[in-house]
Amino acid sequence: MSPxxxxxxxxxxxWRVQPGQEExxxxxxxxxxxxxxxHEPGNLLYIGHQDPADATHFLFYEQYADQQALEAHRDSAHYQDIVVKQIVPLLTDRTITFYQLMS
Structure with missing residues (x-):
């Protein structure tokens, strides 16, 4: 079924990462x-970018089929373990913006 x-x-x-934690x-x-x-069939796209002029600056672009898929992502064991427990403590700044697809 298509979204x-x-x-x-x-x-x-x-994200902004503490200097020395980029890698x-x-x-x-x-x-x-x-x-x-x-593990996430509701994820349509998950792409990371790193600023070539400032290695501490990251941008991630993600797309989810719907709100339920986004919530499943946030609740997943891998997100909680890798992002919340391991990455977030290494950040100096974190901004997350949500968008709805124009149709």
């Missing part, structure tokens, strides 16, 4: 992305 375009939720997560966060996010793709 209803009006239900799709996009997430832009912008640790990068490796953890690669693990998180692999887990999301493997």
């Amino acid at each position: 209803t375009p009006s239900a799709i939720i996009a997430v832009a997560a912008e 640790t966060v990068r490796q953890l996010m690669l693990q998180a992305a692999a887990a999301v793709r493997q």
Whole structure:
């Protein structure tokens, strides 16, 4: 079943990492992305970016089929273990913005 375009939720997560923790966060996010793709059928897109001019600056763009898929992501064991417990303590700033797909 295809997602209803009006239900799709996009997430832009912008992070600043403590200096010296860039590679640790990068490796953890690669693990998180692999887990999301493997275990979350409601995830449509999960892409990480790192600023080439400032290695402490990350941007993640994600799309979920609907609110339920986004909640399943937040509640997943891999998100709680990798992002919440391991990555968040290494951040100096975290901004998360939610968008609805225009249809």
